[in-house]
Amino acid sequence: MSIAKKLVGQTAAYGLSSIIGRTLNFLLFPLYLGIFAPEDYGVINGLYAYVGFFNILFAFGLETAFFRYANQPGADRQQLFNRVLSFIIFSSVLLTACILLFIDPISRAIKFPDQQLFISWLAIILAVDAIVNIPFARLRLENKAAKFAGIKMLNVLITVAANVFIYWFCYNVYQENFLVGLKPLISKIYFPEWKLGYIFLINLVANLLLIPLLWREFRSFKFSLDFAFMKPLLQYGYPIMLMGFAGIVNELLDRILLLELLPPGFYPDLTSKGALGVYGGCYKIATFMTLAIQAFRYAGEPFFFSQAKERNSAQTFALVTKWFVIVCAFIFLFISANLDDLKFLLRRPSYYQGMSVIPVLLLANLFLGVYYNLSTWFKLTDKTYYGTFISFGGAAITIILNIVLIPVLGYMGCAYATLACYFSMAAACYYFGQKHYPIPYPVATMAGYLALAIGLVYIAQHFVIEDFVWRHLFHLGLCGLYLIVLYIIEKPTFAVSR
Structure with missing residues (x-):
């Protein structure tokens, strides 16, 4: 098997497991919204937003450091594995113990004073996640993609x-909606007052099951804590951890700030947790774009690296990015124009009031995808510190705009802040990329398709047709118009490709 085939095969395995996992988890979302009121769903979103930050802290950037030092000449990979995993076990137990010890002030500080049990479970989940991350890294290091993907998929299937x-x-x-005779038995394992808790408990149990599934990797492990040995690895991982924090700020901080900054009574029928629940529920629909981008990243990243030394690589990168924008602009148009048909995913009418954030978040995630495409230049030139600077710049925009906009616009302020953050990151990446690794992106063409999609979405949302059939024909017609314009403009390209 050639190196190229091996790389593509492994990328497909990692990518497929991740994409299928995210898709299956997405399918749980309508199930939750059929049971949870916005207030309850806000608790879930709020607590998991904090989990995103603590995941970075618990990891210390050591996964990447493990790869880096394992590939040095003469590296003793078993010793490295022992010492990295020993440090992670030590630090995870210590951090989890601190959370449990100070759980009262922590729960009050993060505005969840009544969720101490759930926070305790999440602290244990964080520790288990950090610990199993190193054996998973070892599987990747040893090119055991099938085992990696199989365990990840099994974990997702158990959770779902x-x-x-x-x-x-x-x-x-x-x-008593069906099988009423089973109610006495079910009553012994299902307690309505635990309605939220089962999500966290299932997550905890599923993560603990990863330990026996990775037992072959753990079996060779010997506890060997050596702080002197770990010092250079921590120094290497420290900037990566900071970059991870910046990325999480861009992705999740809006949920936390919405809880903190939303004025009382901003939404007459919602508390701040209820508003977070509405925002989080509607945000889920925008993950259609995220799934498309994720699928492209797994296929695109190895492609870009493999093409880098080709003579016409710059033109190839430009063409790929153009079609990425074309396809994602159509996804943005199709979902935004047909939002009424997606209400069934939200299940409860109390979530419908937040649907105006969906087109904004779809567009924001489109620009995030553009950023991933444009970031090829600093990966190929080993100037990855530009990625750190751009991520921190995005984080600053996220923080400032959320502070300014949430008190005025509520969760729409979160959506606009996300859009501004990802657009700015894409623009900055393009600007610096053209200085260090010029690629002839057809900016005007891509902007034209994007403007067309935005214009058609505006028409779809501001020209309301009550009749069900005519409304759908109108919206499908707008999508068809985009495709017709695409065909007319790109017809010469299609002819050449034949």
Whole structure:
């Protein structure tokens, strides 16, 4: 098997497991919204936003450091594995103990004073995540993509199956919607007052099951804590950890700031947690774009590296990016023009009021995808510190705009801040890229398709047709118009490709 085929095969395995996993988890979202009021869903979104930050802290950037030092000449990979994993176990136990010890002030500080049990479970989940991350890294180092993907997929399937069992089967039996005779049995394992808790408990159990699934990797492990040995690895991982924090700020801080900064009574029928629940629920629909971008990244990253030394690589990169924008602009148009048909995913009418954020978040994620495409230049030139600077710049924009906009616009302020952040990151990456690694991107053409899609979305949302059939024909016609314009403009390209 050639190196190229091996790389593509492994990328497909990693990518497929991730994309399928995210898709299956997305399918749980309508299930949750059918049971949870916005206030409850706000608790879930709020707590998991903090988990995103603590995941970075627990990892210390050591996964990347492990790869870096494992590939040095003469590296003793077993010793490296032992010492990195020993440090992660030590630090994770210490950090988790601190969270449990100070859980009262922590729960009050993050505005979840009544969720101490759930926070305790999340602290344990964080420790397990950090610990199993190193054996997973070892699987990647040893090119065991199939095992890596298989364990990840099994974990997702266990999580999804347990959620469906609790939140569909047990819930409906308990509510006497079917199989009423099983209610006495179900009542012994399903407790309505634990409605939120099962999400965290299932996550905890599924993560703990990763340990026996990775037992072959753990079996060779010997605890060997050596702080002197770890010092250069921590120095290497420290900037990566900071970059991770910046990325999480861009992705999740808006949820935390919405809880903190939303004025009381801003939404007459919602508390701040309820507003977060509405925002988080509607944000989920925007993940259609995220899934498309994720699929492209797994296929695109190895492609860019493999093409870098080709004579016409710059033109190839430009062409790929152009078509990326074309396809994502159509996804943005299609979803935004047909939002009424996606209400069934939100299940409860109380979530509908937040649907105006969806087109903005779709557009924001489109620009994030553009940034990933444009970031090829600093990866190929080993100037990855530009990625750190750009991420921190995006984080600053996120923080400032959320502080300014949330008190005025509520969760729409979060959406606009996200759009401004990712657009600015894409623009900065393009600007610096043209200085250090010029690529002839057809900016005017890409901007034209994007402007066309935005204009058609505006028409779809401001020309309301009440009749069901005519409304759908109108919206599909707008999508068809985009494709017709695309065909007319790109017809010469299609002819050449034949």
